[in-house]
Amino acid sequence: QVQLQESGPGLVKPSETLSLTCSVSGFSIGSRYYWGWIRQPPGKGLEWIGTISQSGTTYYNPSLKSRVTISLDTSKNQFSLKMSSVTAADTAVYYCARTIYGSGGYFSDSWGQGALVTVSS
Amino acid sequence: QSVLTQPPSASGTPGQRVTISCSGDSSNIGSNTVNWYQQLPGTAPKLLIYSNDQRPSGVPDRFSGSKSGTSASLAISGLQSEDEADYYCAAWDDRLNGRFGGGTKLTVL
Numbered sequence: 001q002v003q004l005q006e007s008g009p010g011l012v013k014p015s016e017t018l019s020l021t022c023s024v025s026g027f028s029i030g031s032r033y034y035w036g037w038i039r040q041p042p043g044k045g046l047e048w049i050g051t052i053s054q055s056g057t058t059y060y061n062p063s064l065k066s067r068v069t070i071s072l073d074t075s076k077n078q079f080s081l082k083m084s085s086v087t088a089a090d091t092a093v094y095y096c097a098r099t100i101y102g103s104g105g106y107f108s109d110s111w112g113q114g115a116l117v118t119v120s121s
Numbered sequence: 122q123s124v125l126t127q128p129p130s131a132s133g134t135p136g137q138r139v140t141i142s143c144s145g146d147s148s149n150i151g152s153n154t155v156n157w158y159q160q161l162p163g164t165a166p167k168l169l170i171y172s173n174d175q176r177p178s179g180v181p182d183r184f185s186g187s188k189s190g191t192s193a194s195l196a197i198s199g200l201q202s203e204d205e206a207d208y209y210c211a212a213w214d215d216r217l218n219g220r221f222g223g224g225t226k227l228t229v230l
Contacts, residue, residue, distance in 0.1 A: 034217075036219070038166075038219070038221075045123060045209065045221060045222070045223045045224040046158075046166065046209055046211075046221040046224070047221065048218070048219030048220065048221060051217065051219065059216065059217045059218060061218065061219075062218070095165055095166070102171070102172070103154070103171065103172035103175050104154055104172050105153055105154025105155075105156070105171070105172045105173075105213070106153075106154075106213045106217070107154075107156040107168060107171035107172065107211075108156070108158075108168065108211075109168050109171070109177065111165040111166055111167070112165065113164075113165050114165050
């Protein structure tokens with residue numbers, strides 16, 4: 001049973017870089033599938049941030065692409081999110097998730113519990 | 122503004138059947154499969170339906186999905202109080218960009 005857990009600072013200052021790590025247990029992230037980040041501002045809907053394949057190919061939300069980097073660390077079975085130049089609009093719960101391909105399409109079948117990141121001075 | 126369009130709210134009484142719609146276009150729903158997620162208050166989203174109409178293990182058969190053209194629907198029959206949650210449709214486009222609907226808040230009256 002795969003499990004994902006987000007970790008990182010809960011408070012980030014405006015203009016600084018948000019950094020989060022997703023630790024995965026029960027599955028080797030370098031073996032197959034895709035690994036990604038989704039966020040949810042307080043009281044609002046879900047927004048896809050980006051995804052990385054097991055081989056390191058990245059896919060980013062065009063609206064965030066200039067500020068986002070997702071990377072894999074297979075030795076630690078973790079993947080990470082970095083978002084630069086944050087503002088209050090980046091305050092959200094950040095989820096990491098596994099995305100797989102099956103039955104003709106992609107779907108995110110396993111999610112972390114989420115980490116609240118607040119951008120404030 | 123979300124690429125996929127859902128009604129912001131829906132409601133029903135216990136035992137009733139309710140449906141939630143999701144509208145997209147040819148670049149997302151029209152050419153890829155649709156997934157549905159259930160988010161109970163204060164929790165992470167949970168996969169409810171994948172590949173238009175498939176239920177993961179453990180999801181009751183009261184939940185069903187369908188897709189036609191550039192639209193999709195989630196149906197919940199025999200509505201129960203524990204179904205009160207936010208429901209999101211999602212699809213990947215041809216460039217493997219993820220798209221979510223704005224979410225529908227389901228109230229069980």
